[in-house]
Amino acid sequence: MSGAVPSLPTRGDAVLVGLHLIDGVDPAPRGGLALVIEEGRIARITTPDDAVRGAARVIDLDGAFVMPGLINMHTHFSLSLPGAGGDVVSGLSPHELSLYMADGARRTLLSGVTTVRCVAEKGGADFALRRAIAAGHVPGPRIYTAGRALCCTGGHGFDGDDTLECDGADAFARGVRSQVKAGADLIKLMISGGIAGEHEEITTPQLTREEMAAAISTAHAWGRKVTAHAGPAAIIAEAVQLGLDCVEHGYELTPEVARLMAAHGTALVPTLVVTRASAFFDDLGVPAWMQQRSLGAGPRHMASYRHALDAGVEVLLGSDMPPFWDFEGTSAVVRELEHMQAGGLAAPDAVRAATAAPARWLGADGELGTLTPGRWADLVVTPGDPTTDVTALRDLDLVMKGGVVVRDDQGRARGAFA
Structure with missing residues (x-):
């Protein structure tokens, strides 16, 4: 490494595919979608084909459930x-x-x-x-x-x-x-x-x-x-x-x-x-x-x-x-x-x-609490559906804050590039 050693990243970019989305608005999970994250925030929710087009980093969640942190x-x-x-x-x-x-x-x-x-x-x-x-x-x-x-x-x-x-x-x-x-x-x-x-x-x-x-x-x-x-x-x-x-x-x-x-x-x-x-x-x-x-x-x-x-x-x-x-x-x-x-x-x-x-x-609903465009990409990933039973949260696979992966038990984010 040359040059200055950076601080911890606070914002990241990624595309998440292969997921069931619990966005915090609709009470039921939705499949067939992808999250596009830019500069730490949800940029858009779209189809997987559209999301991966030109993406630098794609993380396949293999059918897991994604909900707000x-x-x-x-x-x-x-x-x-x-x-x-x-x-x-x-x-x-x-x-x-x-x-x-x-x-x-x-x-x-x-x-x-x-x-x-x-x-x-x-x-x-x-x-x-x-x-x-x-x-x-x-x-x-x-x-x-x-x-x-x-x-x-x-x-x-x-x-x-x-x-x-x-x-x-x-x-x-x-x-x-x-x-x-x-x-x-x-x-x-x-x-x-x-x-x-x-x-x-x-x-x-x-x-x-x-x-x-x-x-x-x-x-x-x-x-x-x-x-x-x-x-x-x-x-x-x-x-x-x-x-x-x-x-x-x-x-x-x-x-x-x-x-x-x-x-x-x-x-x-x-x-x-x-x-x-x-x-x-x-x-x-x-x-x-x-x-x-x-x-x-x-x-x-x-x-x-x-x-x-x-x-x-x-x-x-x-x-x-x-x-x-x-x-x-x-x-x-x-x-x-x-x-x-x-x-x-x-x-x-x-x-x-x-x-x-x-x-x-908290008065932060324009920033937090839902996985909708414009909000911070703060989220957790579980293999089970928390909207069926919150016990599913006992098995966290991945935690992301501001688009930065901070926990990745299954190694899904490693080598996640298009």
């Missing part, structure tokens, strides 16, 4: 739960933490997640990581981030620098502005207790109406949506009436509050896997009190999710656990989708909850 709406690259595993992460220096998060981003991309929404990260490292990925310095998914979540003094997550303690309406307004100043794409509030707080309960309300109103109105004035860590129905109802855009977890929804969410267009990221994560907790040495609280909340959590489905609430994929974690025979993100399907979401709707619907919530 997964969008994980609840991710923490700097997650540190109570216990020995979390203590290791909490003890990392800023430099070590950045490298740790970069490795998590790489593994997340290889698991088929091409876009993430980070909902509380330590030390501002998420902003640096976002820039590094965009520049091609390190591999990883596209990042939308809330920066630090806002909590009350002693509130959920207060004991890490992935949160910012605020008290009173003025302080919450300033907190929102501080995260916007840092580069946040959205704002996250901790409005109740949760699983990981030793001295609280899931049902503990933690923000006043005035604090929530100030944060939500300030964020909206700055063009940012607001999501909230939330468990109990009453505090969720109050926040929804104030304009909350999304609920994380929603452990204890009622049919009435679910209907209120649907009426206001408030989405739900259920993170069902977090109350079914015994093996993950064992891996991290999570203490017994947290395991008992989490696993004990599982049945009510699933009932809450079903209330949301019955009410027509838009549900979005989010794992909370590291998306790539080796968990129950697959990755955590796929296991979450399997729980969503098992809980009553039809497979085509589960695919939409992992692709087009999150892109729309």
Whole structure:
């Protein structure tokens, strides 16, 4: 090699043939088509004969299914739960933490997640990581981030620098502005207790109406949506009436509050896997009190999710656990989708909850979430049909981001030239 060594490619060109296309618009796969990718984006969808004419690089997928890359709406690259595993992460220096998060981003991309929404990260490292990925310095998914979540003094997550303690309406307004100043794409509030707080309960309300109103109105004035860590129905109802855009977890929804969410267009990221994560907790040495609280909340959590489905609430994929974690025979993100399907979401709707619907919530549906002309060529390839059963995503063959192949288990992209 002579000359300068380039950064990682962030845009590529290719023609994909021999595929069944799940474009994120039509619920059923379509055959007999080809994708033409130019400068990282879908240029056109056409016939194979037309696509290969003059093409420099043709990848034959041999009948596999192609769908948009997964969008994980609840991710923490700097997650540190109570216990020995979390203590290791909490003890990392800023430099070590950045490298740790970069490795998590790489593994997340290889698991088929091409876009993430980070909902509380330590030390501002998420902003640096976002820039590094965009520049091609390190591999990883596209990042939308809330920066630090806002909590009350002693509130959920207060004991890490992935949160910012605020008290009173003025302080919450300033907190929102501080995260916007840092580069946040959205704002996250901790409005109740949760699983990981030793001295609280899931049902503990933690923000006043005035604090929530100030944060939500300030964020909206700055063009940012607001999501909230939330468990109990009453505090969720109050926040929804104030304009909350999304609920994380929603452990204890009622049919009435679910209907209120649907009426206001408030989405739900259920993170069902977090109350079914015994093996993950064992891996991290999570203490017994947290395991008992989490696993004990599982049945009510699933009932809450079903209330949301019955009410027509838009549900979005989010794992909370590291998306790539080796968990129950697959990755955590796929296991979450399997729980969503098992809980009553039809497979085509589960695919939409992992692709087009999150892109729309992020305001990025002109860029992401569907395999249609003009969108980024972020996609995954599986031998089975995920619109029949999302378990097909356990067998990823190929992952592409921006037209660049980042994973190729079958070697289909090697030597793929016309």
